[in-house]
Amino acid sequence: MGSTVKFVLDGEIIELKDVDPTRTVLQFLREDLRRTGTKEGCAEGDCGACTVVIAELNRDSDGVQLKAINSCIQFLPTLHGKQLITVESLQRKNAGPHPVQQAMVDCHGSQCGFCTPGFVMSLFALYKSNPRPSRTEIDDALAGNLCRCTGYRPIIAAANAMYELPPAASEPLHAATLAQLEVSDSLHIEHGARNFFAPTTREELAALLAKYPRATLLAGGTDVGLWVTKQHRVLDTVIYTARVAGLQQIAVSRTHIEIGAAVSLAAAMEAIVAHYPALDDLFRRFASPPIRNAGTLGGNIANGSPIGDSMPALMVAGTTLTLMSAAGEREIALEDFYLDYQVKDLKAGEFLAQIRIPLPEKNVVLHSHKLSKRFDQDISAVCSAYRLQLDAGRVASFAMACGGMAATIRRARHCEAALNGQPWTAASIDKAMLALAEDFAPISDMRSSAAYRLRAAQNMLRRFFLETSGELESSVYRYGR
Ligand SMILES: Cc1cc2nc3c(=O)[nH]c(=O)nc-3n(C[C@H](O)[C@H](O)[C@H](O)COP(=O)(O)OP(=O)(O)OC[C@H]3O[C@@H](n4cnc5c(N)ncnc54)[C@H](O)[C@@H]3O)c2cc1C
Numbered sequence: 001m002g003s004t005v006k007f008v009l010d011g012e013i014i015e016l017k018d019v020d021p022t023r024t025v026l027q028f029l030r031e032d033l034r035r036t037g038t039k040e041g042c043a044e045g046d047c048g049a050c051t052v053v054i055a056e057l058n059r060d061s062d063g064v065q066l067k068a069i070n071s072c073i074q075f076l077p078t079l080h081g082k083q084l085i086t087v088e089s090l091q092r093k094n095a096g097p098h099p100v101q102q103a104m105v106d107c108h109g110s111q112c113g114f115c116t117p118g119f120v121m122s123l124f125a126l127y128k129s130n131p132r133p134s135r136t137e138i139d140d141a142l143a144g145n146l147c148r149c150t151g152y153r154p155i156i157a158a159a160n161a162m163y164e165l166p167p168a169a170s171e172p173l174h175a176a177t178l179a180q181l182e183v184s185d186s187l188h189i190e191h192g193a194r195n196f197f198a199p200t201t202r203e204e205l206a207a208l209l210a211k212y213p214r215a216t217l218l219a220g221g222t223d224v225g226l227w228v229t230k231q232h233r234v235l236d237t238v239i240y241t242a243r244v245a246g247l248q249q250i251a252v253s254r255t256h257i258e259i260g261a262a263v264s265l266a267a268a269m270e271a272i273v274a275h276y277p278a279l280d281d282l283f284r285r286f287a288s289p290p291i292r293n294a295g296t297l298g299g300n301i302a303n304g305s306p307i308g309d310s311m312p313a314l315m316v317a318g319t320t321l322t323l324m325s326a327a328g329e330r331e332i333a334l335e336d337f338y339l340d341y342q343v344k345d346l347k348a349g350e351f352l353a354q355i356r357i358p359l360p361e362k363n364v365v366l367h368s369h370k371l372s373k374r375f376d377q378d379i380s381a382v383c384s385a386y387r388l389q390l391d392a393g394r395v396a397s398f399a400m401a402c403g404g405m406a407a408t409i410r411r412a413r414h415c416e417a418a419l420n421g422q423p424w425t426a427a428s429i430d431k432a433m434l435a436l437a438e439d440f441a442p443i444s445d446m447r448s449s450a451a452y453r454l455r456a457a458q459n460m461l462r463r464f465f466l467e468t469s470g471e472l473e474s475s476v477y478r479y480g481r
């Protein structure tokens, strides 16, 4: 078992011992290395000023995968086995600015400049992954970067112009050095009385959790990171799941999409949308590309926030979870997993291993609506999902689940009962909207009042009816942007 964090930076292998398990990559860059190009705006994954790019060898091919992430909530030991690319990495000695940087200069994309390095890194990730992005793809790529000088027009111009410039003399990718990193074994870092474990198998993870049942499981860290940067919690024992190969797989069987708990949100969403295309809108509005690159579907489900966005749709699809511990495995329906606010049916020593989503049956429509104050990068006030099967104009089966309406995400049983077996008509929907008031007694908070939440959930159901009866466009993109 290794005890040294090893990663590549500008072609050099960096080796760190005795690392503070929850020191962030941003702190390391700015305070230890004095590479101050990467900025801190919010320290909670929201503004994008701290965006860096991570390169990883693709497990399934010889290629290298690049991902923009937020360095402010990424813990340093998670760099093990990867290449870190910062805004400084883009400019090589005597080679001038990278085309992405040059385009920002040419188009006057920088005003006060504070957000600029983050935009440059998101644009760099786009430049390397998409040879000709559409306007929507550019907007999506920049959804996690805020400019307080509100200069988006020249930044979007730069996103187009960067492709017209001569390519860089050399790109800051070091695949050969990355391949030289000897990181196949598990990692255990001791830092005083604190520990960071990165096991590589599910059995090793189960054994560690049996030994340290109070340990914090860390996947993408897009929730856990904020416990440290915003709540200043000290995490004594952290067990990192992202190096466990058995939690990284996506498979499609005859009946299910099977997604390992440590699969990134980005990869999981791609696999789900391939079978449930109507969920594309929801997933594009889930946080931002850097959060979806780092965060996992397993983390979203296990965190169990009452306003988590993936769970209503997964719940109505009939998703089950495989939970694992040193004692073995068990299967549980997602809708039975949430017992109360932040209380889950997860025993000490157990972890989420796999998410099993049934493939869609014929003639089933599955859709989800997210309502938030901003279109991009915002937390839902209400998130609803519906699964509808019609038979000759009557409802053969209807399921609905809502987030933001109760202490947990849950099914709308009264509303479902009001619709099952009924004609799929405006009159039936009126009754079902009233029944929603029996299902939920939402709270008022900074996102919205209780009355607004209930009215919104009712109207979202009506929207679903109008969409399925062809009276409304179903893509939120058409009116969102
Ligand atoms: C800026 C920002 C925007 C966001 N926007 C959204 C949004 O639009 N919609 C939304 O739903 N969420 C959003 N989130 C929340 C977050 O990104 C998601 O909940 C994400 O899926 C969490 O995954 P993770 O891998 O980062 O989890 P982590 O932070 O690593 O872990 C989350 C929780 O799950 C536990 N856990 C992780 N893996 C396992 C496992 N295998 N078994 C058991 N427990 C486990 C951890 O111990 C922790 O309690 C946002 C967060 C940020 C910072």
Ligand code: FES
Pocket: 039, 040, 041, 042, 043, 044, 045, 046, 047, 048, 049, 050, 051, 070, 071, 072, 073
């Ligand atoms: S500092 Fe704002 S996203 Fe990291």
Ligand code: FES
Pocket: 109, 110, 111, 112, 113, 114, 115, 116, 146, 147, 148, 149, 150, 151
């Ligand atoms: S240029 Fe000032 S914040 Fe973007």
